[in-house]
Amino acid sequence: MKAKQFMFGLVLSAVMGGGIAIGGYKLLDDQEQAQEVQSLNQNVRYSSLLRNSDVKVPEGLNFITAAETVTPAVVHVNTEYGVQASRGGSRQRDMMDPFLRDFFGDDFENYHRQQGPSLGSGSGVIISSNGYIVTNNHVIDKADKIEVVLDDKRKFEATLVGTDPSTDLALLKVNANNLPTIRYGNSDNLRVGEWVLAVGNPFNLNSTVTAGIISAKGRNVGIIQATDDKNNNVGIESFLQTDAVVNPGNSGGALVNLNGDLVGINTAIASRRGSFEGYSFAVPSAIVSKVVDDLLKYGEVQRALLGIRMQEVDAKLAEEKKIKNLNGIYVVQLTENSAAQAAGLKAGDIITHINNIPVNTSAQLQEQVARYRPGDKIKVTYVRGSDTETVTATLRNRMGDTNVVKREVAKAITFSGAKFSPLSKDELNKLNLEGGAKISNVRSSEFKNSGIEDGFIITRIDKAKVEKPQDVERLLKNAKEEGVLVEGIYPDGRRAYYPIGRG
Structure with missing residues (x-):
């Protein structure tokens, strides 16, 4: 029988009331074949596994204390989207329309045509007593209204502090004090086989607690499709994989150890049908705490970059490059003016450790670097030929320097004989856009001659993203x-392309 291939889906909750998970699979075999298995020894004798009458619970397997500690600090996050947003769809829904069609079947078009606001729900974790709550970005993405319901049924309207699509995390704030909280645990200390609890609101079943073990660490499943202005995928995935039952609505909920410490934010499942089928994935707390700290301090995540294009070392690469050891990350290319280049790394080097921590997958290397900010120094251990060396690299930001990247407030500008304005939240939601620049007062010949009319929203120039008016000028x-x-x-939904001469 041929193997089955799974596609991974976000534990999406911000699509319909109650939420669904988006998932899919491809069966390479045509059908399931049941086989009858007979014992080779028909004379089987069974004996009780309980040799003594006393039944003892193994030490550490009492989940009650952790569950009672954590549950009050896990909230229900309800979202509302306007009519246009429900018809036009969110970014995640656009990416996953084929899966939605499979999920809804004949009702898919009715889903597209539904009127009125669209509702969604997910989970969140209170991390400070004065009302800061961490959740998944996909839970609240493009929501017009965010409501938080506490375990004690109190309701608050939440404001969005900031998001980090590259890790699928978001930070909310409610106007409340003396709230129960969950303290951060150290996800680095987790071991495969260790017990964990997942706490959230699957299928609107409030404060649901499930248990499982850590099945794997540093898992990359390719679901975070965040891109930069050059369309490079900058998603950071180094998930904790568990077999704790997680379903739609668990997104943004807590993954805790048996001490009740937060070790991850539940984010995704592997599924054929849109519900739990064995494995779930959580963003480790080491990344969560760094993202939250950045959003609170800077308003934007300070993403540090080593500046390499890399490839995992496997048997094929080892044979091709005559590599003796299959451990580490192969450096394919260095980015110009990067931290790696300044530290003396070269193409062909094999990175084996970051700060003395082994890295054998791209996910592991990304996770280690993602914990730091531009300007921070890390130790990089690498193999070159038969020599092993360790160098210190000063990490840089996406501009190639070590400065703090501040969140820019988009403002209207006048440039080249036209005015360019940022889009309102309503315009972004109505047209399902992430950004753009709306043109008005067109006076210059280069824009007039091209046929551009007032109100046109520029989204790309020569395939490069335009997120704000300043991008047009640049x-x-x-x-x-x-x-x-x-x-x-255009505001009515018409797409258009215009050649602009520079002569």
Whole structure:
């Protein structure tokens, strides 16, 4: 029988009331074949496993204390989306339309045509007594309204402090004090086989607690599709894999150890049918705490980069490059003006440790680097030929320096004979956009001659993303002499493309 292939889905809850999980699978075999298995020894004798009359619970397997400690600090996150958002769809829904069609069947088109606001729900974790709550970005993405319901049934409208799509995390704030909290645990100390509890609100079943073990660490399943302005995937995945039962609505909920310490935020499941089938995935607390600290201090996550293009060392690469040891990460290429280049790393080096911690997968290396900020120093151990060396690398930001990246507030600008304005939240939701620049007062010949009308929203210039008006100025100033192709959309939904000459 051929193997089955699973596709991984976010434990999505912000699609419909009650939430669903998006998942899919491909069966390479045509059908299941049941086989009758007979014992080779028909004379089987059974004996009781309980040789003594006393039944003792193994030490450490009492989940009651952890469950009672954690449950009050896990909240229900309800979201509401406007009519246009429900018809136009969110970013995650657009990415996963094929799975939605499979899930809803004949009702898919009715789902598309539904009127009125769309509701969603998920979970969140209170991390400070004055009302800060961490959840998944996909739970609240593009929501018009976010409501938090505490375990004691109190309700609060939440404000969004910040998000980090690259780790699928978001930080909320409610106006309350003296709230129960969950303290951070050390996800690094988790061991495969260790017991953990998942706490959340699956299928709107409030304060549900399930138990399982850590099945694997540093798992990359390819579901976070965050991109930068050059369309490079910058998603960071180094999930904790568990067999604790997690279902739609658990997104953003807590994964805790038996002390009740937060070791992860439940995020995804592996599923054929959209519900739990054996494995779930959580963002480790080491990443969660760093993202939260950045959002609180800077308003934006300070992403540190080593600046390499890498490949995991496997048998094929080892044979091709004559590598003796299959451990480590192969450096394919260095980014110009990067931390790796400044530290003296070269293409062909094999990175084996970051700060004395072994890294054998790209997910493990990304997780280690993601814990730091630009300007922080890390020790990189690598193999070059038959020599093993350790160097200190000063991490840099996406601009290639060590400065703090501050969150920019988009403002309208006048440039090249036209005014460019940022989009309102309503405009973004209505047109299902992440950003753009709306043009008005078109006076210059280059824009007029191209046929661009007032109200046109520029989303890309020569395939580069436009998220704010300043991007238009930057991209046009750096444009080729022969001109650029401007892509965008009008407020009525019409898409258009215009060549802009620079001569």
